[in-house]
Amino acid sequence: MTTTYPPLALTMGDPAGIGLDITLALWAEREQLSLPPFLFIGCPAALSGRAATLGLDIPLVRATPENAAGHFSAALPVLAVPCPAEAVAGVPEPRNAPAVTDAIETAVSLTLAGRTAAVVTNPIAKAMLYDAGFSYPGHTEFLAALAAQATGRAFTPVMLLAGPKLRSVPVTIHIPLKDVPAALSEDLIVETAVITEQDLRRRFGIARPRLAIAGLNPHAGEGGALGAEDDAIVRPAVERLVARGIAAIGPLPADTMFHDAARATYDVALCMYHDQALIPAKALGFDDSVNTTLGLPFIRTSPDHGTAFALAGKGGAKPDSLLAALRLAAALALNERTEGVAA
Known part of the structure; x- marks a missing residue:
């Protein structure tokens, strides 16, 4: 798919949930879906392990925002944020909480710098993050805090x-x-x-x-x-x-x-x-x-569902909402560039 903007930054979400499943499923159908190019930010081992569990032959390639779109047709581009512990489908692991939040922080930083066009977040498990010391009610509030830290301005998400x-x-x-x-x-x-x-x-x-x-x-x-x-x-x-x-x-x-x-x-x-x-x-x-989160200095979208641990690794997770989130993020990014509006 030809674009006039950088790739989308797609975070892994909880690596025990269905975020990995639906990411892989969509990339496998990228040509039929005219999928907007994205850079997956997360754990390569968790992603390749989930592909093996699902019986999918998905090539991965280590990539940057600058070359992700060029790789996208042949391999799923990944910016590595390793998980400290093995990611097992359906089994949330608090030791992987830092990787979950690091992926989000990386996506926000890249998007604020203009190296990625928007942040698209796979679902997180807030209870697991709370156990690891996460202090925000959810994604929305965390994203607002990251924006404030980066810009020195307060935002109401x-x-x-x-x-x-x-x-x-x-x-x-x-x-x-x-x-x-x-x-x-x-x-x-x-x-x-x-x-x-x-x-x-x-x-x-x-x-x-x-x-x-x-x-x-x-x-x-x-x-x-x-x-x-x-x-x-x-x-x-x-x-x-x-x-x-x-x-x-x-x-x-x-x-x-x-x-x-x-x-x-x-x-x-x-x-x-x-x-x-x-x-x-x-x-x-x-x-x-x-x-989607309004009121931030960057575009953010997310599928409107949770981690669905019971479905993870079983091949039954529907990727429709993530597909809609990627398409909306791409459309909003294009709108901003067409109108010449800075995020």
């Missing part, structure tokens, strides 16, 4: 689930449901919406994004009868967005936001908590939705 039928953003993410009302604020909703609107314009190429803002409570609070937060927090936030010239409506009852006719009226749904955004996203596009 925004999680966007992008599927063929729906784009959705959770305003609050990895916190217990009972903590959501206290965590919500006008400022948080406005900041999340502004970042979303800006990145939909500059990276997704939507000239004037339309934002549908969900209410927190059933029926968007029913005029206060079912909770005060929608009138006290969400509605004033929407009014502030409209005053800024952003095409925002809400608060809307979440139970009527996601049917076909409703989705045709907006470009993205902003939801107040994790499951309010992710349940419709996964119901409408489980195999081909993409998790």
Whole structure:
């Protein structure tokens, strides 16, 4: 596939999970899929071992960002980040946690330097990383911290689930449901919406994004009868967005936001908590939705599923979401270069 940008940086994720399986499966079908070239950043031994387990004959080549695309048609290019311990399919190993995070750090560094076009992350197992001292709630927060360390600027990362039928953003993410009302604020909703609107314009190429803002409570609070937060927090936030010239409506009852006719009226749904955004996203596009992080100085996408340890090494893992993540990352990178916008 001919490109006008550097290769994508694809991290290995947890080497015991299905990230290796789906990476190998996609490269094996690279020509049929017109797969955008990527540089796999991770453990060569784990990748070749998984290929043997799956009965795949996949040649690997040690590569750099500068020569990865040239190798891509004949061999899977790898930038080595060795695992301290053997990677066994389906058996997470805390001793390999440093390699998992090192691969992510390397991908971010290369992309910020312009040597790779975007970061595409295979799934990680947060519980295993926590056991090894990882202090971030997830990928999203870790990526924001790496961006801040590299640039000296603070970033507010925004999680966007992008599927063929729906784009959705959770305003609050990895916190217990009972903590959501206290965590919500006008400022948080406005900041999340502004970042979303800006990145939909500059990276997704939507000239004037339309934002549908969900209410927190059933029926968007029913005029206060079912909770005060929608009138006290969400509605004033929407009014502030409209005053800024952003095409925002809400608060809307979440139970009527996601049917076909409703989705045709907006470009993205902003939801107040994790499951309010992710349940419709996964119901409408489980195999081909993409998790992308907005608000960072680089493009990042990821398949919208986990490590699936029970499937690792067995040949049944579907690569559709990783394929969608690679294609979206390539499209966003091309959009930025076409528009002359620096990440």
